[in-house]
Amino acid sequence: MSTTPDETQVRVRQVLQEQLAQIDSPEAAQAVVAEVEQLTAGEKAGQKCDEAAAKPTPAQVEVERAAQSGPPPHQAAAALAEATAQAGAPTPEAPAVEKAVRQTVGARPQDPAPPEVERGRELLRRAVFDRMGPFERLDAFVFVKINNLPHPRWLDRMANTVSIVTTGGWIWGIGVYVAGLSGVPRTNRALKELMPSLIAATWIIERWVKAIFRRKRPFIDIIRAVVVGRKPGSWSFPSGHTASSFAGAWMVSCVWPRWAPLYFALASIVGFSRVYVGAHYPGDVLSGAATGLALAETTRRLTRLALSARWLWRLLR
Numbered sequence: 001m002s003t004t005p006d007e008t009q010v011r012v013r014q015v016l017q018e019q020l021a022q023i024d025s026p027e028a029a030q031a032v033v034a035e036v037e038q039l040t041a042g043e044k045a046g047q048k049c050d051e052a053a054a055k056p057t058p059a060q061v062e063v064e065r066a067a068q069s070g071p072p073p074h075q076a077a078a079a080l081a082e083a084t085a086q087a088g089a090p091t092p093e094a095p096a097v098e099k100a101v102r103q104t105v106g107a108r109p110q111d112p113a114p115p116e117v118e119r120g121r122e123l124l125r126r127a128v129f130d131r132m133g134p135f136e137r138l139d140a141f142v143f144v145k146i147n148n149l150p151h152p153r154w155l156d157r158m159a160n161t162v163s164i165v166t167t168g169g170w171i172w173g174i175g176v177y178v179a180g181l182s183g184v185p186r187t188n189r190a191l192k193e194l195m196p197s198l199i200a201a202t203w204i205i206e207r208w209v210k211a212i213f214r215r216k217r218p219f220i221d222i223i224r225a226v227v228v229g230r231k232p233g234s235w236s237f238p239s240g241h242t243a244s245s246f247a248g249a250w251m252v253s254c255v256w257p258r259w260a261p262l263y264f265a266l267a268s269i270v271g272f273s274r275v276y277v278g279a280h281y282p283g284d285v286l287s288g289a290a291t292g293l294a295l296a297e298t299t300r301r302l303t304r305l306a307l308s309a310r311w312l313w314r315l316l317r
Contacts, residue, residue, distance in 0.1 A: 003058055005096035011060040012083055012100035015067050017113060019076035020104065020120035028073070029120075029127035035077035036223055037131075043219040045088065052085035059086040059093040080105070084223050106229045106278065128227045139283040140228045146275045146282070147229050159273040166270050169198040169244025176252065190255040194248060196303050197296040201247040204295060205240045205288070230278055239280045239288030242271040246289040247296035254300065 003011075023029050040048070055062055063086065066078035087098035104113070105121060113121075129137055165171050173195055180187030245267035253260035271285040280288075 003060065005093070008058070008060045008093055008096040009100045009103075012063050012086075012097050013104050015060070015063050015079055016083060016101065016104040017117045019067055019079045020124065021114065021116040022072050022076060023120035023123050024116070026123055026127065029123035030130070031073040032076045032080075032124060033127045033131055035073045036081055037220055039074075039077055039081055040219045040223065045219045045222045048081075048085045048219045049088040049090070052082070053089035053091045059089075059091070059097050062086060063097075080227075081219075081223060084226050085219070087226075088222065101226060102229075102278070105226055125227055125229075128224050132224070135283075136224075139281045140224075142282045143275060144229060146272070147278050149276065156277075159277050162270060162273045163241060163277060163279070166241050166245055168202045169248045172245075172248030172252065173198060186255050190252055193254065193300050193303055194251040197247050197251050197299040198244055200299040201292050201295040202240065202244050205238060205243050205291060209238065209291070225281070230281065238291050239271065239274050239285045241274055242267070242280075242285045242288035243292030243295070245270040246292035250293050250296040251300060 023032060052059075052062070057065075063079055063083050066082035067075050069075060069078050083097060083101050087094055087101050104117075105124075129140065132140060173191065176187055176190045176194055180191070246264075249260075249263035249267040253263050267289070271289060274280040274285055275282055
């Protein structure tokens, strides 16, 4: 029997809230986290999500089944692991499950929850932090601080709009094209060097780098990120939005260096917005910026080399 996305979301949220309510002490939270680590030992994120997609029963049924699979620590751990896998699975149900997980387990739930659920969520988050390494803990700590900033509706809309219009970095190309129509000099050079860099940065990161990390990243890392508050369905290393934005900022700065601070400020706003909306850790944003800069400069040099070789070939013919 099929269910609507709203029904899936409500049921998964109910199951997760029931499990969180049972976490009533730091010891109970540590037991759940230890059970999650044992359940997911050696499993990769891509493999786990593909397995979830292959299951014949609806997502909420699988989450319910996991929540009834053993004593309390195992129930909560299994339900959390199954919900996270279903949220990242390539299925039509995944967005509804993702929303339920974020509303229930995330750092900034949208709907008020009973006190026992709030208590369980906070205890579980502290237990996850306790088991992180120093660099991972710092990354998660900064993420939580940024993600817990005030979120007025207008700012949420603005941050989501920034995410949409900066996907793939095409906004930089459009900006340069408009500048050319307005008579700004050197726009032809900017477009010739900018577009190959944007294409390279976006294609390499989205098609290759993220695909590799999706397959190879330990599944436990995804669960920890979900408990900390990151969106469960995103594959966050590195940030593609930030990479393409810094690639674009670097390329236009090479043509109009006077305005470089403005360009990099705009790229930094894009990176900050990815943390603000809960899509990335700060470390993912920094790695995206570094990768975007490296790919942009490499592509710029290769493009110039190719154009020079083409000119030389025409001269010698």
